[in-house]
Each structure stands twice: as C-alpha cells, then as structure tokens.
Amino acid sequence: GAVVSQHPSWVICKSGTSVKIECRSLDFQATTMFWYRQFPKQSLMLMATSNEGSKATYEQGVEKDKFLINHASLTLSTLTVTSAHPEDSSFYICSAPSVSGSTDTQYFGPGTRLTVL
Amino acid sequence: GQQVMQIPQYQHVQEGEDFTTYCNSSTTLSNIQWYKQRPGGHPVFLIQLVKSGEVKKQKRLTFQFGEAKKNSSLHITATQTTDVGTYFCAGRASGTSYGKLTFGQGTILTVHP
Numbered sequence: 001g002a003v004v005s006q007h008p009s010w011v012i013c014k015s016g017t018s019v020k021i022e023c024r025s026l027d028f029q030a031t032t033m034f035w036y037r038q039f040p041k042q043s044l045m046l047m048a049t050s051n052e053g054s055k056a057t058y059e060q061g062v063e064k065d066k067f068l069i070n071h072a073s074l075t076l077s078t079l080t081v082t083s084a085h086p087e088d089s090s091f092y093i094c095s096a097p098s099v100s101g102s103t104d105t106q107y108f109g110p111g112t113r114l115t116v117l
Numbered sequence: 118g119q120q121v122m123q124i125p126q127y128q129h130v131q132e133g134e135d136f137t138t139y140c141n142s143s144t145t146l147s148n149i150q151w152y153k154q155r156p157g158g159h160p161v162f163l164i165q166l167v168k169s170g171e172v173k174k175q176k177r178l179t180f181q182f183g184e185a186k187k188n189s190s191l192h193i194t195a196t197q198t199t200d201v202g203t204y205f206c207a208g209r210a211s212g213t214s215y216g217k218l219t220f221g222q223g224t225i226l227t228v229h230p
Contacts, residue, residue: 032216043205044160044220060118093159097216104148104209104216108159 002028004096006109013084014117020080021112023050023094029074030096034106035067038091050077050094084116119144119210123221131229136193138224140206149182149189149208150218160205163191196228 003026013019023033031052036044048069049057056069066088068080081088092112098105120143130136140149148167152160164173166182166189173180179192189206203225207218 034216034218041203041225043222044207046217046219049214049217098162104218105150105162105165106160106207106216106218107162108152111159 002026002096002098002107004094004107004109006094006112008112009110010113010115012115012117015085016083018080018082019084019114020078021092021094021114023077023079023096023109025075025096025107028096030077031074032097033071033077034095035069035077035079036093036095038093038111040091044093047079050079052077081114084114086116089114089116119208119213119219121206121208121219121221123206123224125224126222127225127227129227129229130196132198133195136196136200136226138191138204138206138226140189140191140208140221142187142208142210142219144187144210146186146208147211147213149186149206151180151189151191152205152207152220153202154205154223155202158202193226196226198228198230201226201228 007022033050035047050071052071058064071077094109095106122141150165151163154160171182177194203223205223206221
C-alpha cells in the first residue's frame with residue numbers, strides 16, 4: 001500500500017527559530033499533499049493544500065507567511081514553521097491522496113510533534 | 118463553512134459491548150470517510166461511503182451513509198481491546214476540491230477488559 005513518511009517525528013525548538021518538516025510519498029507520486037494540524041484530543045484541522053510546482057492554497061485563518069509550504073517534487077512537500085512560538089506547538093500531519101480508487105481517500109504520514117519552548 | 122459534528126466525544130465500554138459513533142454534516146457530502154487513530158498514532162483510512170443509503174461492513178464494523186448524504190454512523194459489534202482509539206469521520210462537501218476533507222471532532226473509544 002501507499003506509504004507516506006514524515007521527518008522529523010518530533011522536534012523541540014526555542015521560540016523564534018524556524019522548523020522544517022518534510023513529507024514524502026515513498027512509493028507513489030503525489031501532485032497534491034495536504035497539511036493538517038492536530039491539538040491533543042482534538043480533530044484534524046486542514047491548514048493548506050500543497051501543489052507540486054505551484055503555490056500552496058491556505059485555509060482561512062492560516063498565515064501563509066508563518067507556515068511556508070514548498071512542493072518541489074512529486075514525492076516531497078515541506079512545511080516550514082517560521083519564527084515559531086509556544087502556541088505553534090502541535091502535532092502536524094501530512095497526507096497524500098490515494099492513487100487507486102477515490103482521490104478523496106488520504107494516506108497520512110506518521111506526524112511530527114512540535115514543541116516550542 | 119462546512120461543519121461536521123460527531124458524537125459522542127467519548128465512549129467507555131466493557132469488552133464485548135457494542136459501540137456506535139454518529140456524524141452529521143451541515144452540508145450535503147460527495148462522500149464520507151472513516152479513519153481510526155490509535156493513541157500516539159496517525160489516522161488510518163477505514164472506509165469510504167459514496168452512495169445515498171449505502172451500508173458497508175468490515176468484520177465487526179458496520180458503516181452507514183444517510184439517504185440525504187449528510188449523516189453517517191459507525192457501529193462496532195462486540196468491542197475488543199484492539200478497537201481502542203479515536204474514530205473520525207471526514208467528508209468532502211459537494212462542489213469542493215478533491216481531497217479537501219472536513220473532519221469531525223472524533224469519538225475517543227476506550228474498552229475495558
């Protein structure tokens with residue numbers, strides 16, 4: 001089956017620093033990937049749609065200058081949290097659409113837990 | 118915007134009891150999906166329902182999609198400790214981009230042996 005990886009799986013950083021999270025589709029190509037944010041015991045909130053070769057589409061209320069998304073190849077999307085602050089601490093998960101069947105079906109990466117001190 | 122409500126938020130059952138979680142959308146959905154997230158893990162796709170009134174079964178799990186394509190349910194018969202986790206429904210509103218899902222709040226299921 002389709003595998004999506006994320007790196008790093010967890011990161012602790014100081015306030016004001018930037019953190020880059022990678023999302024890779026390992027055995028398939030993904031022209032579109034999605035980035036979600038999840039707070040403890042809460043639902044997944046879609047942050048943005050990452051489009052290969054073009055600008056990402058951000059959901060309402062998500063600062064595009066704060067959360068930089070780059071989808072440079074068909075297997076890699078990156079999310080950079082710039083000038084991170086404690087309120088940015090969260091679980092960030094990426095997903096890529098299924099290559100067979102419905103493109104609404106998502107394969108999720110294992111997630112990245114970000115803690116900003 | 119589209120909202121997907123899911124109840125209950127928490128459900129504690131004894132092993133062997135049944136469990137049901139319900140999902141309600143504010144708008145008509147093109148399809149609805151169910152995901153399971155184990156504690157500390159990531160969501161894993163369970164199933165997708167597309168047709169009005171559709172019912173699908175996976176072993177002890179039964180999924181239903183309402184006639185109006187605005188609500189759905191997941192029923193687990195005779196729960197086991199391996200069923201522990203958070204169950205999310207996720208839907209795409211009619212007319213929106215593929216893959217743009219709205220998730221319900223999730224139901225956290227605990228199973229006592």
